[in-house]
Amino acid sequence: MDIRSDDFYPTRLERPQSSFERLDPVIHSPQGIHTPGPLSETELARYDRDGFLVIPNFLDEATVRRFRDDLRGYESDDSVLSAEGTICEPGKQEIRSIFGIHELSTRFDRLTRDPRLLDMVHQLLGSDAYIHQSRINYKPGFHGKGFDWHSDFETWHAEDGMPRMRAVSFSITLTDNTPFNGPLMLVPGSHRTFIPCVGRTPEDHYHSSLKKQQLGVPSDQQLQQMINRHGIQAPTGGPGSLIIFECNTLHGSNANMSPWARSNLFFVYNSVENPLVQPFCGNRPRPEFLGNRSQCEALVPIHDDTLSKVS
Ligand code: 6CS
Ligand code: FE
Numbered sequence: 001m002d003i004r005s006d007d008f009y010p011t012r013l014e015r016p017q018s019s020f021e022r023l024d025p026v027i028h029s030p031q032g033i034h035t036p037g038p039l040s041e042t043e044l045a046r047y048d049r050d051g052f053l054v055i056p057n058f059l060d061e062a063t064v065r066r067f068r069d070d071l072r073g074y075e076s077d078d079s080v081l082s083a084e085g086t087i088c089e090p091g092k093q094e095i096r097s098i099f100g101i102h103e104l105s106t107r108f109d110r111l112t113r114d115p116r117l118l119d120m121v122h123q124l125l126g127s128d129a130y131i132h133q134s135r136i137n138y139k140p141g142f143h144g145k146g147f148d149w150h151s152d153f154e155t156w157h158a159e160d161g162m163p164r165m166r167a168v169s170f171s172i173t174l175t176d177n178t179p180f181n182g183p184l185m186l187v188p189g190s191h192r193t194f195i196p197c198v199g200r201t202p203e204d205h206y207h208s209s210l211k212k213q214q215l216g217v218p219s220d221q222q223l224q225q226m227i228n229r230h231g232i233q234a235p236t237g238g239p240g241s242l243i244i245f246e247c248n249t250l251h252g253s254n255a256n257m258s259p260w261a262r263s264n265l266f267f268v269y270n271s272v273e274n275p276l277v278q279p280f281c282g283n284r285p286r287p288e289f290l291g292n293r294s295q296c297e298a299l300v301p302i303h304d305d306t307l308s309k310v311s
Contacts, residue, residue: 051191
């Protein structure tokens, strides 16, 4: 397949290609200085260095409980269970992920527009932003499977047509994240390197990749090199913690062998200056619940007093 002239991050190639230094800044500062906002210079420097930031106790227990009660409701809501954006664990009826959660729930939608989150987004992306994708990963006790090591940007570039690295994921833990229930693991510093992946993307790849991603993932050798160099970190903590991670930071998680669910909420902000184009893998675009193409106006902050304690 010929490489398009607008493709700065060729991947899903026929033959292995060397990884290379990212072409985009980690923190986008159009005026050459950091956009003012809630993140301190120290926090910005840590995000720039590691490709992620952890803010414990971002939401208090009462607020998290309201979100968790919503989740419990979805587990017995047939319209949610039968929705295309609801993905079950391989071979099971247990929910693995619910995509498009901000369209399902006003509470989640308002959270994505809270100024104390949006102000951070503006600092990191250096522009207005919209929601590219939102999801809940349930990871139920005993049966919640893991997520293989990957860069979200590699998939969003190849399969959704996201041109540049100017997107960020906000993840809020809705349960305890302990060493035993498959916490999110990240490779600090990996966001600085783009790893081209090998293999032609089949049409409708998401039908299998959302259950187990085997294509668009680095080789064991590339992972070995990256992890030998940077190590692995697995932020653990109570419900309500916020993990902010850059779109190209390598992450994954183990299966949950504990009795305790590990449910995390994720929403992905993309810069309004980085709108999706035709997927670079050459396939037709994925469904809207994976790559939003129709509601890309700048999010307007709504102060939500129900989010009692948002630090
Ligand atoms: O394909 C995607 O968009 C999804 N896949 C993973 C493993 N992480 C990002 C996203 O939820
Ligand atoms: Fe991911």
